[in-house]
Amino acid sequence: xxxxKAGTPATIALIATxxxxxxxxxxxxxxxxxDVAAQTRARxxxxxxxxxxxxxxxxxxxxxxxxxxxxxxxxxAWAMEVLRGVEAVTSPARxxxxxxxxxxxxxPPRHWADDVLARNPLGVLLVLCHPTESQRRQLHxxxxxxxxxxxxxxxxxxxxxxxxxxxxGGLLATRxxxxxxxxxxxxxxxxxxxxxxxxxxxxxxxALDEAGLPAEPGLIRYGHFTGETGxxxxxxxxxxxxxxxxxxxxxxxxxxxxxxxxxxxxxxxPADLSVVGYDNVPMAEWSATPLTTVDQxxxxxxxxxxxxxxxxxxxVAVPMTRIDLVTELVVRESTARWEPRxxxx
Numbered sequence: 493x494x495x496x497k498a499g500t501p502a503t504i505a506l507i508a509t510x511x512x513x514x515x516x517x518x519x520x521x522x523x524x525x526x527d528v529a530a531q532t533r534a535r536x537x538x539x540x541x542x543x544x545x546x547x548x549x550x551x552x553x554x555x556x557x558x559x560x561x562x563x564x565x566x567x568x569a570w571a572m573e574v575l576r577g578v579e580a581v582t583s584p585a586r587x588x589x590x591x592x593x594x595x596x597x598x599x600p601p602r603h604w605a606d607d608v609l610a611r612n613p614l615g616v617l618l619v620l621c622h623p624t625e626s627q628r629r630q631l632h633x634x635x636x637x638x639x640x641x642x643x644x645x646x647x648x649x650x651x652x653x654x655x656x657x658x659x660x661g662g663l664l665a666t667r668x669x670x671x672x673x674x675x676x677x678x679x680x681x682x683x684x685x686x687x688x689x690x691x692x693x694x695x696x697x698x699a700l701d702e703a704g705l706p707a708e709p710g711l712i713r714y715g716h717f718t719g720e721t722g723x724x725x726x727x728x729x730x731x732x733x734x735x736x737x738x739x740x741x742x743x744x745x746x747x748x749x750x751x752x753x754x755x756x757x758x759x760x761x762p763a764d765l766s767v768v769g770y771d772n773v774p775m776a777e778w779s780a781t782p783l784t785t786v787d788q789x790x791x792x793x794x795x796x797x798x799x800x801x802x803x804x805x806x807x808v809a810v811p812m813t814r815i816d817l818v819t820e821l822v823v824r825e826s827t828a829r830w831e832p833r834x835x836x837x
Contacts, residue, residue, distance in 0.1 A: 502543035558588035577794025637804035661819035662695020674738040678711035681742035722749025744769035762828035782824035
């Protein structure tokens with residue numbers, strides 16, 4: 493049983509008296525209920541933390557049950573790779589999945605933790621989304637572990653996370669195009685407010701800087717990791733006299749949209765335009781022009797995160813809370829050496 497600073501057992505009644513609220517209110521906070529005023533909740537949380545209060549009951553070692561798999565949004569190709577990686581671990585362990593998505597948001601809504609607690613999963617695996625501080629406390633008090641699968645490589649050390657090295661991915665992709673003789677290289681990345689998008693662009697900038705080339709603002713584009721974004725930016729970038737001869741796309745779907753735009757404008761890939769994607773989803777290898785791409789080993793990331801989550805659910809301490817997988821370039825047929833042929837080279 494936890495005790496206060498004087499050695500007196502820290503009970504719910506003691507916390508309620510100290511804060512000046514009812515025992516019911518303290519119980520609601522402990523059980524993750526949201527029908528408590530924010531100011532009151534904050535005072536109760538502060539008192540609980542000061543006394544080091546923890547629930548007496550312990551969750552038994554987890555061997556069967558389900559985990560919640562939460563996507564920030566469903567992307568058919570990328571999400572399927574995540575799902576394959578997760579199921580490769582959960583299926584042999586006879587652990588089921590409850591799958592949901594947040595319609596593109598990177599933060600769950602306020603009621604989310606209440607729904608999770610009602611399902612009482614072994615744990616929660618969040619893909620490209622993060623619980624709020626309040627939601628973390630709710631999960632922690634109910635002894636429900638969570639792990640974040642996030643490619644931004646910058647979550648807090650207290651949050652168990654599996655990611656990849658996005659800066660290196662952007663660096664590898666751009667160096668490859670430079671080695672092929674390209675000098676006008678554009679980049680299409682994901683949302684500007686998402687760190688993995690900016691990290692890939694930072695790798696692109698670093699490679700250009702190594703080659704003594706400026707990073708032209710007009711050749712740096714942001715959007716969504718979708719084929720539509722690749723297509724729209726592709727039409728704009730390629731329908732100009734000073735068009736780039738190569739483009740590094742922040743996802744394979746963007747790259748495929750870009751290739752479609754190039755074909756609409758009468759450009760051949762890779763004879764007129766070299767394209768590098770990102771993710772190495774299966775269709776990248778089997779598209780009409782097999783795609784050169786950066787492999788961030790999505791299935792391995794997902795499997796590693798799932799194993800970490802199941803260890804935490806069983807009460808096994810994990811040796812590290814931050815794992816970054818390496819990225820590597822997979823060269824196929826969408827890139828080729830550029831020989832200057834006209835003023836656009």
